[in-house]
Amino acid sequence: MARPRTPLLSRTRIQEAALALVDRDGLQGLSMRKLAQELGVQAPSLYSHYRTKEELLNDVVDRITADIDVSGFKNGDWRHGLTVWARSYRDALAAHPNMVAFIASGPGRREEALRRADAIHGGLVSAGWPARLATMIGASTRYLVVGAAINSFARGFDADARVYQDRYPNLSQAHRLPELAAEIDNDSFELALRAFIAGLETLYPRQATRAEAESRHA
Amino acid sequence: MARPRTPLLSRTRIQEAALALVDRDGLQGLSMRKLAQELGVQAPSLYSHYRTKEELLNDVVDRITADIDVSGFKNGDWRHGLTVWARSYRDALAAHPNMVAFIASGPGRREEALRRADAIHGGLVSAGWPARLATMIGASTRYLVVGAAINSFARGFDADARVYQDRYPNLSQAHRLPELAAEIDNDSFELALRAFIAGLETLYPRQATRAEAESRHA
């Protein structure tokens, strides 16, 4: 009964089941015992593939953030690169709202995250931004994305209902509040991103235009 | 032995002990049993004052965020109001890094949070911004603050060490990395805030100037 000819589990299978469980029942709803049951196995079996629950969750994070689009800097257009990155980053988080708190809080895995951070930094530098400013711009954009993801999806809509009702007193249908909240969240994120980029141009006209000029040559 | 003449516990005493415990041992390190022990009492006693652990934590959050400065809008200067609010908000979170993940993830208590949200919104509107834009500006700023707090404080510095070392290869003393990380975090936050405000002026010159003109009259 123990040790079947082909392994019952694999890291991939465990990751997928864990993510599905978190999506369905929330981060709190994921326990090694429930996960094992979902996979038709006993809880200790999981420890043949992962040393801790946290190690597993970090792999799930890598899986979620694997598709973040960092390619927008290719032609040297930093505004486009930053916008594409930020939007795809936010979309990746939005697809798994129950994971956002964990993604945001932990130090995160280095394998993928570091590679992406380097891509952003490199894209900004090669577009004309000095190294230190490039680091700050990357960090600022991350603040925006993570903050937006947490405020949008991790928070319950019912909690925000009263806020929106105050703002739009003529909104009669309470069941449309989630829609409206999502719309305001999206508009706020886009405003923040556009204003931030426009502000960079105002505060650092030389770097911003140099970056623009170089993108024309490319 | 049960039921002393003066109660051993109070909501205030429980809140303070809980916050001290989280500050010392992290959010994971707070359990009702450990908290009770710290207060010289048995765990079930806590449930005479709080119905759940979450209700207690929400009160702790209120205690932390009580000092956020919303008064900067008084003279109608929305840039000043926004800056003061954002900085004091971030400072409040920075004072209790182990609470940031919880503060960010839950819907939060309504009593305090709603009042502040209204103050910000009212301040922006009376400074000349239309209601919908005021809502978006408030949300965007919150994204920035929460995102910055999470990336700065909840993440371990050792995890970021490699990133900074790449950026500053001539940094020889590894023990100074925390300092440097804090400095970059702070600079990035200030950049994000300034660029956002400058961007608002570029994108909405009429509202921004109208708000400015009104602040002169006040």
Added chain:
DNA sequence: ACCTGAACACCGTTCAAGT
């Protein structure tokens, strides 16, 4: 009204044992 001891239904993780 406030605190206690005992208990319930859970956790993550370890470990010897099986194949």
Added chain:
DNA sequence: ACCTGAACACCGTTCAAGT
């Protein structure tokens, strides 16, 4: 190498009982 049953040291919370 991979899975199991049993166990350890924890959780949050409930509840009858005491004063």
